[in-house]
Amino acid sequence: MFSKELVLKHRTEILHALCSSGSAEPLERVLDILLAQGELLCEDYQNIQVPGRALYTNARQLLDLVYTKGVNTCMLFLAALKQVLPEAHGATIPFSECCSNLEKKQEPQTTFTQTLLAQRPSLVSQLQDCTDDALDALLASGHFTPAEYDEVQLPIHTPSQKARRLLDHVRSKGEVAAEILLQYIQQKQTSGSPVNKEKWNTPKEFFKYQKKLSSSLAAQSCFLSTYGGTSNMSLEDIYTEGHLELPHDCIGVHGSLGLEDIIGVAGTVNEEADTILVSGEAGSGKSTLLQRLHLLWAQGAAFQDFLLLFPFSCRRLNSEQRELSVKDLLFQHCCWPDREQDEIFQFILDHPHLILFTFDGLDELKQSFSDEHRLCCPTQCAPVPILLFNLLQGCLMKGVQKIVTSRPEAVGPALKKHLRKEVLLKGFSQAGIGCFVRKHHSDPTVAAKVLESLQTNTALLGLCHSPVLCWIVSQCHKELLGCGDGSPQTITDVYLMILRHFLQHKSPVKNSIGFGWIKEHLDTVLHLGQLAFEGIRTSCYIFSDTEMNACGVTEKDISTGFLTQSTGLSSVHAKMYEFLHVTMQCFFAALYTVLSTNTDHYIIPKLFESHVMKEMNMNSTCFGICLPSVEQQQQVSEREAMAVEITNLQMTATFLSGLLSQRHRSLWLNCCPRATVEKKVKEVVRCLSKSLRKHFRSIPKPVDGEKKSMHAMPDFVWLVKCIYEMQESSIAKDAMSKLDVNHLKLTYCNIGPVECTALTFVLQHLKNPVGLQLDYNSVGDVGVEQLLPCMPICYSLYLRNNNITDEGISKLIAKVIQCDNFQKIALFNNMLTDACTQHFSQLLKTKQNFISLRLGNNNITAEGAKQLAQGLKVNHSLQYLGLWGNKIGDVGAEALANALESSKTLVWLSLVCNGVGNAGACALANIIKNSTSLEELWLTDNCITKTGAECLIQALEHNTHVKSVWLKNNNLSVEEVEEMAQREPRLIL
Numbered sequence: 001m002f003s004k005e006l007v008l009k010h011r012t013e014i015l016h017a018l019c020s021s022g023s024a025e026p027l028e029r030v031l032d033i034l035l036a037q038g039e040l041l042c043e044d045y046q047n048i049q050v051p052g053r054a055l056y057t058n059a060r061q062l063l064d065l066v067y068t069k070g071v072n073t074c075m076l077f078l079a080a081l082k083q084v085l086p087e088a089h090g091a092t093i094p095f096s097e098c099c100s101n102l103e104k105k106q107e108p109q110t111t112f113t114q115t116l117l118a119q120r121p122s123l124v125s126q127l128q129d130c131t132d133d134a135l136d137a138l139l140a141s142g143h144f145t146p147a148e149y150d151e152v153q154l155p156i157h158t159p160s161q162k163a164r165r166l167l168d169h170v171r172s173k174g175e176v177a178a179e180i181l182l183q184y185i186q187q188k189q190t191s192g193s194p195v196n197k198e199k200w201n202t203p204k205e206f207f208k209y210q211k212k213l214s215s216s217l218a219a220q221s222c223f224l225s226t227y228g229g230t231s232n233m234s235l236e237d238i239y240t241e242g243h244l245e246l247p248h249d250c251i252g253v254h255g256s257l258g259l260e261d262i263i264g265v266a267g268t269v270n271e272e273a274d275t276i277l278v279s280g281e282a283g284s285g286k287s288t289l290l291q292r293l294h295l296l297w298a299q300g301a302a303f304q305d306f307l308l309l310f311p312f313s314c315r316r317l318n319s320e321q322r323e324l325s326v327k328d329l330l331f332q333h334c335c336w337p338d339r340e341q342d343e344i345f346q347f348i349l350d351h352p353h354l355i356l357f358t359f360d361g362l363d364e365l366k367q368s369f370s371d372e373h374r375l376c377c378p379t380q381c382a383p384v385p386i387l388l389f390n391l392l393q394g395c396l397m398k399g400v401q402k403i404v405t406s407r408p409e410a411v412g413p414a415l416k417k418h419l420r421k422e423v424l425l426k427g428f429s430q431a432g433i434g435c436f437v438r439k440h441h442s443d444p445t446v447a448a449k450v451l452e453s454l455q456t457n458t459a460l461l462g463l464c465h466s467p468v469l470c471w472i473v474s475q476c477h478k479e480l481l482g483c484g485d486g487s488p489q490t491i492t493d494v495y496l497m498i499l500r501h502f503l504q505h506k507s508p509v510k511n512s513i514g515f516g517w518i519k520e521h522l523d524t525v526l527h528l529g530q531l532a533f534e535g536i537r538t539s540c541y542i543f544s545d546t547e548m549n550a551c552g553v554t555e556k557d558i559s560t561g562f563l564t565q566s567t568g569l570s571s572v573h574a575k576m577y578e579f580l581h582v583t584m585q586c587f588f589a590a591l592y593t594v595l596s597t598n599t600d601h602y603i604i605p606k607l608f609e610s611h612v613m614k615e616m617n618m619n620s621t622c623f624g625i626c627l628p629s630v631e632q633q634q635q636v637s638e639r640e641a642m643a644v645e646i647t648n649l650q651m652t653a654t655f656l657s658g659l660l661s662q663r664h665r666s667l668w669l670n671c672c673p674r675a676t677v678e679k680k681v682k683e684v685v686r687c688l689s690k691s692l693r694k695h696f697r698s699i700p701k702p703v704d705g706e707k708k709s710m711h712a713m714p715d716f717v718w719l720v721k722c723i724y725e726m727q728e729s730s731i732a733k734d735a736m737s738k739l740d741v742n743h744l745k746l747t748y749c750n751i752g753p754v755e756c757t758a759l760t761f762v763l764q765h766l767k768n769p770v771g772l773q774l775d776y777n778s779v780g781d782v783g784v785e786q787l788l789p790c791m792p793i794c795y796s797l798y799l800r801n802n803n804i805t806d807e808g809i810s811k812l813i814a815k816v817i818q819c820d821n822f823q824k825i826a827l828f829n830n831m832l833t834d835a836c837t838q839h840f841s842q843l844l845k846t847k848q849n850f851i852s853l854r855l856g857n858n859n860i861t862a863e864g865a866k867q868l869a870q871g872l873k874v875n876h877s878l879q880y881l882g883l884w885g886n887k888i889g890d891v892g893a894e895a896l897a898n899a900l901e902s903s904k905t906l907v908w909l910s911l912v913c914n915g916v917g918n919a920g921a922c923a924l925a926n927i928i929k930n931s932t933s934l935e936e937l938w939l940t941d942n943c944i945t946k947t948g949a950e951c952l953i954q955a956l957e958h959n960t961h962v963k964s965v966w967l968k969n970n971n972l973s974v975e976e977v978e979e980m981a982q983r984e985p986r987l988i989l
């Protein structure tokens with residue numbers, strides 16, 4: 001009988017033979033043989049060995065498969081069965097005749113992974129008693145992650161299953177891992193004992209330590225603290241990629257980065273340094289990003305080039321009063337090795353490149369970065385900040401990579417010079433907001449409703465770019481969806497929404513209609529408010545029982561969910577609390593300032609003056625605290641140290657402005673005397689106006705012939721945001737009545753959609769049109785939409801490097817077409833494609849006073865150029881056209897030339913780096929021939945040869961008006977360049 005028929009006929013007996021013992025071993029051994037013979041592919045193996053599936057089902061799957069594979073496979077299968085279960089053979093399964101001499105010829109093995117497969121049956125038996133050692137070897141060489149190690153060693157596996165899991169993992173890792181394993185086995189065979197670990201220089205205890213560290217880190221990073229008070233949300237389920245980018249001055253690198261790019265080479269500015277900074281505003285997701293990174297490492301999913309990862313929280317390091325050595329710092333603050341500490345520490349010292357440190361919230365460290373106290377010895381004790389600064393500089397543990405997070409204000413030049421690179425975290429992109437909301441709500445209908453309501457309230461959508469605000473909005477979706485037209489506009493509105501949500505969630509307010517709800521919970525608000533206020537005053541973000549008692553915080557107050565228990569890998573103190581997020585602490589501090597009758601009368605002026613005053617006079621008091629008298633040269637680092645304090649004070653002031661706005665005043669009138677509230681309102685308005693006036697007074701007088709220009713500082717943006725929070729046009733109007741400039745420069749001011757909303761609210765009251773320069777910010781499409789209402793007061797808009805797409809442009813152009821004043825736009829380095837050019841074409845057709853269009857370094861091709869040409873043909877005003885660094889090619893250049901050859905206004909045209917070529921150059925020569933206005937033509941970097949250049953020279957012979965034609969970096973020989981320069985001096989070669 002043929003083998004195929006045998007398999008079919010004796011199916012029941014075969015199944016019984018393979019499975020009746022209840023052990024998977026016979027089946028797995030048969031599979032090993034078939035795999036080694038190449039009769040089963042790895043995919044076949046995975047389809048048969050489905051974890052958790054019944055043994056009989058797996059065996060049936062195998063039988064089905066060998067049957068479908070044909071006669072040969074069936075013969076080899078029966079032979080394997082005979083080998084594995086000789087006792088079954090002959091007794092119940094009469095297939096001896098077809099099993100003889102069926103050893104399959106082995107193919108030559110050319111790679112280590114092939115060898116692993118071909119020798120699988122014998123390797124399984126050799127490895128069974130030494131999987132531990134083999135795993136250690138692979139872990140030490142960096143080819144296995146702690147998570148994979150654990151997976152192989154799961155106690156549910158038998159020794160041979162462990163060996164098989166090990167082989168499967170190693171095969172998927174590739175050649176080097178396979179080689180290491182085979183070497184290990186060979187060495188074991190020759191020495192007769194497990195391999196000497198010294199080969200990998202790794203103490204056995206090290207792996208235990210690594211496992212301990214990674215499992216505690218995995219446990220620590222599992223959940224997000226913001227959900228602590230209400231529900232448990234695993235990081236895996238909610239984590240949404242934030243928008244990470246390199247600073248604008250990193251030439252040639254654009255777009256968003258992934259998490260693993262943080263340690264990649266892109267953006268490196270100092271090869272010798274080991275510290276990478278991730279900077280971002282409050283609530284942009286820095287801590288969460290690190291948490292994600294920790295979890296991925298602990299799960300073995302990423303960052304596996306590092307064998308150990310030590311996470312630190314600067315907030316927690318603040319509580320360490322003792323002097324420590326690096327060894328103490330690692331072991332006491334992160335993870336304690338149960339044995340052989342010295343050996344493990346030595347391994348760390350010997351392999352710095354395999355170690356990663358992360359420091360969250362450098363801005364929260366009470367001491368500012370300084371490189372004055374040098375410390376090089378890892379066993380020498382020193383105060384923790386000194387240790388930290390020496391680690392960051394690389395004086396200690398050179399070669400260990402460090403990732404540090406901080407708010408941008410707190411990073412001064414002293415630290416910057418020790419940075420390998422900086423990465424900016426900009427919160428959620430627009431797609432990120434959608435993704436987060438959908439993850440937050442398991443019910444897709446709710447998620448869709450929340451997103452729909454955000455689309456109708458773009459001010460709120462802008463706020464949601466900040467993850468912490470996106471979290472609040474998602475958390476309070478019921479309130480949001482129920483509030484109709486009164487949906488939140490300001491950051492204060494959003495925080496009031498979560499305040500109400502948490503308070504009512506805990507104990508529904510009896511009188512929930514109207515403004516009574518705050519009064520119902522006044523005690524709680526005051527207790528938490530005082531705690532927050534004292535904390536902000538003294539830069540304290542973790543609170544002990546004593547501090548909580550001093551502010552009267554009760555268990556009931558804690559149960560509202562605004563405080564979470566402070567956790568750390570090893571807690572230095574017993575039970576400590578912190579606010580869900582520091583922005584929440586600022587909000588409570590502001591609430592306290594409004595509601596308390598105990599605060600000093602100078603608190604409000606201090607909140608608004610703090611920044612300016614600290615910048616100018618470092619010795620003066622801040623927020624009622626006396627700073628130590630310091631030497632002049634120490635003041636710079638003092639300023640850095642205070643930066644986070646300043647941002648928290650500023651945030652408190654922003655909330656205070658919002659809370660005292662007309663819209664929310666009724667809330668407080670239920671709890672405090674009207675006169676007190678009104679006095680505080682007056683004080684805030686007075687302070688805002690005074691601070692702005694101070695800012696305006698600092699504007700330098702214009703140089704002769706130049707426009708009066710104000711280069712705004714971040715402080716200005718903050719004051720504008722405070723005015724926006726107040727939501728009173730009269731205050732905005734009053735502020736702008738004192739600003740008399742022609743040009744407003746707000747470059748590098750960290751302006752995102754939220755700031756755009758606030759700027760618009762204020763700037764639309766300017767008396768005269770201005771040029772608004774917002775280059776190098778994060779305006780994005782949502783920000784562009786927010787800026788629309790102030791377009792009538794702009795005569796120019798500069799938005800270089802702002803992540804703007806065609807979508808933003810379509811809305812912008814639809815608006816500016818109607819604005820008489822609007823004459824210039826610059827959009828260099830955005831994300832524009834041909835899709836936007838129809839809008840510009842429309843603009844050119846409609847606006848006959850439009851002067852300047854600069855679209856350099858986008859993705860415009862010949863199609864886009866053709867669209868633009870349609871508009872240019874009928875435009876009679878454009879003077880400057882810049883398309884540098886696009887891809888219009890010769891066809892695009894010809895279309896533009898056609899449209900512009902009769903222009904009477906064009907003065908400047910740049911098509912640098914566009915692949916224009918000779919055909920394009922010759923077409924453009926026609927503009928030179930005909931134009932009476934053109935002064936400069938830029939054709940640098942365009943693959944133009946002598947033919948194209950000749951066309952241009954001949955055209956220039958007919959034109960005396962043109963001043964220069966730039967032809968650098970084209971395909972001209974040295975001789976041609978010399979000859980042409982002599983013939984036509986206006987060629988810039």
Ligand SMILES: Nc1ncnc2c1ncn2[C@@H]1O[C@H](COP(=O)(O)OP(=O)(O)OP(=O)(O)O)[C@@H](O)[C@H]1O
Pocket residue numbers: 224225226227238239240241242280281282283284285286287288289361407436467468469471581582583
């Ligand atoms: N990537 C993310 N995915 C999901 N939620 C996030 C993400 N980033 C932040 N969040 C939410 O926003 C909250 C605040 O984020 P986080 O504490 O990480 O900000 P931060 O930049 O460290 O703020 P700060 O500078 O004030 O300490 C988180 O607790 C979480 O709820």
